[in-house]
Amino acid sequence: MIVSVAQDTGGVRDAGKWITAASPEYTVLIDDQHSVTRLYNMVNVPTGVWINEKGRIVRPNEVAYVDNRYKGMHGIDASEYLDAVRDWVAKGESSTYVLSESEMRQRLAPQNPDWSLAAAEFGLAEYLYHEGKVREAIPHYKEAQRLNPDNWNYKRQAWALSDAEKDYGTSFMKEVQKLQGKPYYPPRQLKKGDKQN
Amino acid sequence: MRKSILCLLIVALTSVAAIAATPTVVFDQVATKVTAAPSALLNPDNLWITLEDLKRATGFVVKPQGICRGELCFPIPKARRNAFLSKQGRVTWFNLSEFARLTKQPAAMDKENALWYFGPRPAEQNGYVESLIAPDFTLPDINGQKHSLSDYRGKKVLLITWASW
Numbered sequence: 145m146i147v148s149v150a151q152d153t154g155g156v157r158d159a160g161k162w163i164t165a166a167s168p169e170y171t172v173l174i175d176d177q178h179s180v181t182r183l184y185n186m187v188n189v190p191t192g193v194w195i196n197e198k199g200r201i202v203r204p205n206e207v208a209y210v211d212n213r214y215k216g217m218h219g220i221d222a223s224e225y226l227d228a229v230r231d232w233v234a235k236g237e238s239s240t241y242v243l244s245e246s247e248m249r250q251r252l253a254p255q256n257p258d259w260s261l262a263a264a265e266f267g268l269a270e271y272l273y274h275e276g277k278v279r280e281a282i283p284h285y286k287e288a289q290r291l292n293p294d295n296w297n298y299k300r301q302a303w304a305l306s307d308a309e310k311d312y313g314t315s316f317m318k319e320v321q322k323l324q325g326k327p328y329y330p331p332r333q334l335k336k337g338d339k340q341n
Numbered sequence: 342m343r344k345s346i347l348c349l350l351i352v353a354l355t356s357v358a359a360i361a362a363t364p365t366v367v368f369d370q371v372a373t374k375v376t377a378a379p380s381a382l383l384n385p386d387n388l389w390i391t392l393e394d395l396k397r398a399t400g401f402v403v404k405p406q407g408i409c410r411g412e413l414c415f416p417i418p419k420a421r422r423n424a425f426l427s428k429q430g431r432v433t434w435f436n437l438s439e440f441a442r443l444t445k446q447p448a449a450m451d452k453e454n455a456l457w458y459f460g461p462r463p464a465e466q467n468g469y470v471e472s473l474i475a476p477d478f479t480l481p482d483i484n485g486q487k488h489s490l491s492d493y494r495g496k497k498v499l500l501i502t503w504a505s506w
Contacts, residue, residue: 145496149480156483158505163483171481173488177370180502182461183469183476186391195475195498199491208501243471254467256351257445264447264460271367271458272451280453287449297504304506317473341351 146170149180151189153270153301177270182263184254187295202242204252207329209242218328228334242334261290266298282311362455373398379429381437388457389434408440415444
């Protein structure tokens, strides 16, 4: 079962055309308050989480490309991830990709006070934006970005709703260049004990 | 001279109006308009609301054992009771900002819009790290039909987020 969730403040206005074009046979939902980002402490898209039949997470947040159209930018091969998903579907809990509880807890990052406050500032900005107070939302988007600088969802969503150069003095490409070789996505540890994949 | 005094008066009245505007509280992602506090309690660091608004906006009520919602109760430190509760005339006011500080609940505020946003407490947010149970959510599809993650209990779920941006 695939549950795909658009993290789009603009809701159907922004995500709708992509859903219509894809004409998916799986469930696609629209999250105009970035609730899933907050609930699962996600920092980027696409992020995948594996959940078993009992509703328990068996693999937490990780980059989850399912094709290679952007591989030239980030170097992540989708086929390895798709093979892992197929292995889990076929073998269930005995799949080599299902993580133990201890490994899960090592990978899950608990919220800290700054991230929680960042989520509140982002939520307030989203509320103002939905109320039509677009300009008044900007200082709160900026504060969310300052408090949780590793959260690309906070940055990219805010920039997309605005003129990023004019209102934030930056752009997505400029920020990626600032990484200076540091990976845009946290390295994926696909197999148990993998350092990087 | 008369013009300057008039300007000063307008500026003063405008800033009082900005603070005294009907506040909006967003709690658990639900917005509620609440009654503005009397001038003695107006303060950008503290949002005072009536006990009725406290219940309406947050579901919490004041009980002898503390501030409670269902089974969850936060005792008020006796020595600091005045920081949480204030009687003004016949009305008792509750300091929601101080309560957020007590419970380590993150709060963001927009002064111009008299808007107060209270997010989930980190302890609440981190519950799934201990239980490993996937946090549930309910969201609409493109046709507005609501789906909950828990609807798919009994099946393996690959949850994937994406965005148009």
